[in-house]
Amino acid sequence: MSKHHVSATVNGEPVEFLCEPQETLLDVLRDRLNLTGSKEGCGSGDCGACSVIVDGRLLCSCLILGAEAEGRAIETIEGLAQGDKLHPLQQRFLEHAALQCGFCTPGFLVAAKALLDCNPDPTESEARFWLAGNLCRCTGYDKIIRAVLDAAADLRKAKGDARHGL
Template structure:
């Protein structure tokens, strides 16, 4: 099959790559671009480990074709920190011990980031709804929810 040329923006950088018509965005991110943060947990869009933000919406990158990235804006976990400074969500996940093995963590962080961009003051129910597409088998969801709540408060300028 002939390769498809794709031009896109990933983590604020213009990126061009070639991919096969049947190659997923997850495969492109990991195997062609070296962005290893998104993980393949299931390959069917059920676990959220491969979550990325495409044009402001959380997607399972295992269900999106690489060619569909053409002209889009993509955010991955690699673009979340600002240089050496962690994003508040990343810091709060560490502070709340909201991670263990790390397979699901990038997906949870991307989903939480997308939520806080549209709703900076979510209720616990709203957080749980937004994170429902992500599965964790190690940590448990309460620590993750508390980390998101704490990060949201910090990002709103509230102090404990």
């Protein structure tokens, strides 16, 4: 079977890759682009450890094919920090100890970013339901939710400050 040639952008950078028809986007990210921050916990879209944002939409990268990425803009955990400046979500996860083993963390951060992109001021309940597609077996979610809500407040404040020229 011949391989597909795919062009896309990943974290703002243009990429090209060849992939087998059956390869998932997660396989491509991990095995062809060497972006191993996205994790495979189930391969069936149940755990969210492979969460990525494709054209602004939160997806499990194990559920779409690499070939489907043609022409799309993909955001992964590797693109969340700006250089050495952590995203407020990353910073708050660290401050709140919102990770223990850290395996689900990239997926949670990407999913939480997608949440805050569309809902900058979520309630606790909204955050819990949005993140219900991401499994964490270590933390009981308590500190994750606190970190997400605090990061949302940080982002709102930063936006407000920017609006007021601060």
